[in-house]
Structure formats: structure tokens, C-alpha cells
Amino acid sequence: MLQLEAYLGQSEVLRLVEENLGAGVWRCDPAGQMQWSRGFFGLLGLDPHVIVPSFAEIQRRIHPDDRRSSRDPSEMMTDRSPLDGEFRIIRPNGALRWLHSRTEVLLDSAGEPECILGVALDITAQRRLLQTVRIDAERYSALAQVADGLLWIGSSDGRITALPNGEKRPEAQRLFGKAWVDLLHEEEREAALSSWAASVETARPYSVEHRLRQPDDTYRWHRCTAVPVTNGDGSIREWMGISVDVHHEKLSVQHATTSRLTGAQLRAARGILNWSVKQLAARTGISAAIIRRLEEYNDAPLMPHGAMEILHRVFSDAGVEFLFPLVGKPGVRPR
Incomplete structure (x- = not known):
């Protein structure tokens, strides 16, 4: 990097970083005077030829629900929390953006605070992706709760590794690993294992009906179905299945x-x-x-x-x- 700095000016590096990463930099001295980079103006959606940089202007653009306590800019020399962390800003055109901001106090030769230097990144895309993931996770959790059967996650070698809705079914814990095999009725065990091996080999859904030994040593009929969950290259990462009690239906x-x-x-x-x-x-x-x-x-x-x-x-x-x-x-x- 030291060799590279000999060929690139600071303004060139700053422009490259801001344009490609959606970033902006600002500086504030102890008197509260601020300077913003072109990228920071862009993050806020403001015209550098019209707006004078100030802490009040930043506060005005922060979403009301995300604003921290208002204070004198000089106080940020000891408490930078108002502009540290993640918050939403509202641009003049009404667009809502998420920013991730970090600050650092720079000291002079005497060890006294000289200024605060801050950098902000536009993380709107990541936030939207996170929201999508969170919604999917909440839906998955809800489906696990209403599923009419015991959900399970397993590996290709037949080991059950997780029971997403098994926390309220203590008896389900006995199925972990390959213990479920020993609970199958001997008359259906071979067929169930053969079907599982075929599904693993062909990556086709697994579906069998078998009797499963209960804690009281009786047997009940269950319908077990599963589908493969694949990686980006098509290889199987794991299996997602459900075991439904169909005893009365079978009888x-x-x-x-x-x-x-x-x-x-x-x-x-x-x-x-x-x-x-x-x-x-x-x-x-x-x-x-x-x-x-x-x-x-x-x-x-x-x-x-x-x-x-x-x-x-x-x-x-x-x-x-x-x-x-x-x-x-x-x-x-x-x-």
C-alpha cells in the first residue's frame, strides 16, 4: 500500500472508494465545523453547491425513529454515539436509505482531540436482503409450529440432525442420529431403508409408510416423506422431511x-x-x-x-x- 500511495493521490483513492462502495466521509472539528466529501453529500441526496455541511443537517435527514439525543457537536469528541451504528436517512426526494456509520477521534501532537473523522456506507441492499431472510425465517418458524407432523432435518447417510418442531415432543428426541432405524417395525424396516438409499442415490423425494415403536412399546403407523435441499451446484446439502401419524387412517x-x-x-x-x-x-x-x-x-x-x-x-x-x-x-x- 505504501508503494501504491506514491502513485495515487488521496483524492483519487477517496473518489474510487466512495463511487464503488457507496461510501462517504466527513470531518468535524472541536468548534463543530464540518466538511463532507462528495460521496457523503451523495449518500444524503444533497447538493454540495447548495447545502452547508453541519451536524444539524445530518440530524434533519435521519429518520425520526432513529435519531439519538441531540447535543452540541463538540460533545462528540467524548461521545460519538449519535453518528455511530446503523440508522435510516430520508433524502429530499423521500427515498429511504440505510447507512452504517463509524467514527474516530484524531488527536493532535499534544494528545488533544483535533477532529472527528467519520465514514458512512450505504447498506440499504443488505438491509433489504436481511429483511427478506428474516421474513422467510419467521414463515418457516410458523410453518414448523402448524405442521401436522414431526419435522426433521437429516443427512444423506440417514442421520437425523435436527427436529425443528420437536421441542414440545420429548419422545421425538429418541429419533436423533440413526436411532430411528431401530424403532421401525421389523416388517417395514428393510423396505424403508431400501427406499431411503434409492432416494439418496437419485435425489428423488422419499415417501414410505411404516410402523414406529412408541415409548410404551406399541406401534403406530406413520407416513414419512422428505425432499432434498441442494447447494448451488446441485449437490445435496441435507434432507427436509416430515413424519405424520396416520395410524387411524391406515386402520x-x-x-x-x-x-x-x-x-x-x-x-x-x-x-x-x-x-x-x-x-x-x-x-x-x-x-x-x-x-x-x-x-x-x-x-x-x-x-x-x-x-x-x-x-x-x-x-x-x-x-x-x-x-x-x-x-x-x-x-x-x-x-
Whole structure:
């Protein structure tokens, strides 16, 4: 740098720094007289041919919510806080900018304060980026709280490294690392690990259903899904997943294979598809008269097993799912 200074004047260096970094420099002597660089005028959006540099002018441009206590400029020789730190300024055209300011007291040969030298940087872009990151973080936190399941972050080798919403679920701590593998039911363990290995190799989403051992040594069905989080070069940094308890849903589906349709379910299923009785009869081969008679029952009417299978299949192919919860009334929904 000492060699470089021999070739560059101070004004050239100052201009280069201010223009390329969005910076400005100011100086204030003990009497309160200030001098501003061209860059500092630019930061405040002021015309150097019109405005006389002063501490009061700077204070006038600082956002009201960011102003510190007003004082005599000479006091800044011992307390520089009014112009140290980050604050917003409002330019004459109404534009709002964020500045980061630092000051230093320079001493004369006798060790007495000679002046204050300050430098300010325009950090508006960084502040906006930080605001975006903060909003995203708050949204992520909110989603973690309302997620209908246990969120987890894992590495490619299958280790769970974090549980974003697990602080209120003490039992979830037993899943950390690879401990979750030992909690899988032995009948689903091999398939789950095989699916995980395939997802890691292909970078495709992971999705399995398995039984997980509970603290009381019982097992409950869970649906576990995960997607890779990648780096800029496309490599996988980590996996983000969620494990949802689907025990009642799983048992309901299993129960449905042996449950009989109710008249109320048939009416609701037709309503979802906007089918008439004649249209259902045409699709199933069951007479319209029989269908009307079946729909008169709110409970499960007597019907041949073959007819029930046909109704199940036709509605299922059309996108309707019948529900038979262990608790509550049978239902129906679009699939």
C-alpha cells in the first residue's frame, strides 16, 4: 500500500472508494465545523453547491425513529454515539436509505482531540436482503409450529440432525442420529431403508409408510416423506422431511376392505361426482331400482358381496374414497 500511495493521490483513492462502495466521509472539528466529501453529500441526496455541511443537517435527514439525543457537536469528541451504528436517512426526494456509520477521534501532537473523522456506507441492499431472510425465517418458524407432523432435518447417510418442531415432543428426541432405524417395525424396516438409499442415490423425494415403536412399546403407523435441499451446484446439502401419524387412517383403510357401504355413503358419492341414479346404474350394471332402494338406508343395507365390490371399484376409479373410521360415522371424500 505504501508503494501504491506514491502513485495515487488521496483524492483519487477517496473518489474510487466512495463511487464503488457507496461510501462517504466527513470531518468535524472541536468548534463543530464540518466538511463532507462528495460521496457523503451523495449518500444524503444533497447538493454540495447548495447545502452547508453541519451536524444539524445530518440530524434533519435521519429518520425520526432513529435519531439519538441531540447535543452540541463538540460533545462528540467524548461521545460519538449519535453518528455511530446503523440508522435510516430520508433524502429530499423521500427515498429511504440505510447507512452504517463509524467514527474516530484524531488527536493532535499534544494528545488533544483535533477532529472527528467519520465514514458512512450505504447498506440499504443488505438491509433489504436481511429483511427478506428474516421474513422467510419467521414463515418457516410458523410453518414448523402448524405442521401436522414431526419435522426433521437429516443427512444423506440417514442421520437425523435436527427436529425443528420437536421441542414440545420429548419422545421425538429418541429419533436423533440413526436411532430411528431401530424403532421401525421389523416388517417395514428393510423396505424403508431400501427406499431411503434409492432416494439418496437419485435425489428423488422419499415417501414410505411404516410402523414406529412408541415409548410404551406399541406401534403406530406413520407416513414419512422428505425432499432434498441442494447447494448451488446441485449437490445435496441435507434432507427436509416430515413424519405424520396416520395410524387411524391406515386402520380405517384396512377396515374398509371388510366394511359394507351405507346408503348415506352412496348418496354422497353420487353427489360428489354429480351422477344421476341412471348414470350409476349404467356404469355398474346394477338396476336403478336396486340403487334407489340401497340409498334409502342410512346404515349398511343388505346387498350381495359382488354388488358391493362393483360399487367400490366404480366409485374408486372415478376418484371417490370411502372412509370407515374406527371412531365416528362412515364417510366419503374425493381422492
